[in-house]
Amino acid sequence: MAGHDQRPSRHPLVERILGGDRRAVARAITLIENEAPEKRMLLRDLYPFAGRAQIVGFTGSPGAGKSTLVDQVISYLRGAGLQVGVLAVDPSSPFTGGALLGDRIRMSRHAADPGVYIRSMGTRGAVGGLAKAARDVLYVLEAFGCDVILVETVGVGQSELDVLTVADTIGLVLTPGAGDHVQTAKAGIMEIADVYIVNKADLPGADALVREIELMLRDKASFREDWRPPIVRTVAARGEGTEAVWQAVRTHLAHLESGGWRAARRRLRHRSETTAVLHHLFDRFIAERAASDDTWRRLLDGETGLDPQTCAEQLWSELKQRVATTEHEALPGKRI
Amino acid sequence: MAGHDQRPSRHPLVERILGGDRRAVARAITLIENEAPEKRMLLRDLYPFAGRAQIVGFTGSPGAGKSTLVDQVISYLRGAGLQVGVLAVDPSSPFTGGALLGDRIRMSRHAADPGVYIRSMGTRGAVGGLAKAARDVLYVLEAFGCDVILVETVGVGQSELDVLTVADTIGLVLTPGAGDHVQTAKAGIMEIADVYIVNKADLPGADALVREIELMLRDKASFREDWRPPIVRTVAARGEGTEAVWQAVRTHLAHLESGGWRAARRRLRHRSETTAVLHHLFDRFIAERAASDDTWRRLLDGETGLDPQTCAEQLWSELKQRVATTEHEALPGKRI
16 A cells, blocks of 8 residues: 555645635644654745735834834725735744734734634744745745735844845834934835835825935836836825825836746745755755765864865865766866 | 975965954954955965964843953953954944954053954954854954964944854853843843853842742753853953953863853854855856756746755755765765
8 A cells, every 4th residue: 555656745735825724824833843753844835826926025123114004904805805915923922822912902803803813923823934934924924825825024133134134025114203204214125115105195204205216216227127216205104095005015026027027036036045955955965974975074174274275165066076076067167 | 396296385365364464464364354355275274274263152131231341351361361352343433444343442442452353243343243253253363372362342233243152152141230131131041141240240230140040040941061050240341250250261161161152162163164165166067057948947937836845855966966976975875
């Protein structure tokens, strides 16, 4: 019986997730957060369903009104009959799970809606790194059938930037006067925004903030992916501007698709994730080699008196030679 | 004539640095900061002189009195006839060079002393990463003949921690009342301190701070390298406690040497730096392979429909097989 079916069987949660079982979704997310051994099989089997959802990130300083805006966008999308996933990522919080974080409570009116799945992630739940875990959770939500996934982050650190790299569109939420001036905002965040959202646009200083962003955009020599980010005014607390935000997001997605950028991003993401795993395997290889081969150990540990660069080059050239000798096209003399 | 001498010639700056030429030291540091092509040759030729100096890091919040303390320690060491290097690393500042940063001006009374070499490093000067550049600069100061190198950092981020990993001893400077409570201090910094220095010990709250540190130490299940960090009180502005600080630093160094920890650290550092270069070479290999081999490109870019983990494992097993086939001891069936 064993080995009778050559196809490896699928992780049992995947069928349930595809069938719309919310408890299976929650369970899968927990497995990812805890770095459970079966995580690898789970992700492998979820992968074929990736790329279905439109992923939109919202970032900005605390108090900018991100949660209120996300809440409005959920209502708008539900009105259009779309299934919505929400992932709130907060590296400054240890909390995780179904319980909503702080001001995210406002979104809870959607919590009972079967067409909405909301999840918060903090550092406690993410054993192997929050950004990686958050990106993996998106696979679960895509397989669950979400048409749109809204990712909300507090825009402060590298961890958020790492989460947002997988979004199709990144909206940066700014507010007038709140020390949120373009000059002082984190350069990294300003650079990756696809849509600027000036929230609380009824407050004094909104015009000045819009002008400031316009000036910054005018000074740019070139735009990433030929996209000039629009500026949208909102008063999220009154629901004003929500449709304009979504219009800008849709226009951006159409731009990405027509220019081939979306496919290019997907390739880049796959390459970077595959490369990360290759490096992990290479690390294990180095450790094993150090334990079994004295030349390796001596060069790695600095017992030869040579500097690290020279040691690495010696070890690498030995490896490279072995790879080259069994290759179809050996590349003699080619410096690597 | 060409190729007549098989030994590669040494970088011309190295001779001058070994001869005590301060301008050569400055020039070498600039080459390192700018990632000049000759940097690699320079570091290779400086490496044999590494490991001579005792490296002591001082970290703590801004305003804790680090610079004043370092200034006192310089005087103390000069009184003992030792040659002293000082490297002030500030990732929050773009400034670099011979000019002293902000409050480091206080150390300038030593600037004219030929037995002291002081250098500040900020982000502007470090093209390839501040922590790496700072660690490389230590090689220059060691070759220059510094008996002791004091590294001063503002203890806020990962970058400082990365610099401090190469110190033999790390002193954490805390002050009473300044929001510098043990509970709120960055966990990473608290964990790596070898000596706790309670500066401004004449202020109210010093006893409470000492007790707080003692309690924290008492609760620890084990100590890194079997070293229980002592707590030293200082009033750096009046020069009080400087000798006690240095005594604690010397005791720690003796502990590291007697237990074999210092040699173990050096091995670990060499392995981690060599491994980093190996990964860099591996990255270039992957990029080349992606450009020349369609199977690689398709797996890396996700054109097979397989998830990144599976793609990486396929690529790796192909590589591993090639390495194994030409190996002395092939390891059949061994999973890597």
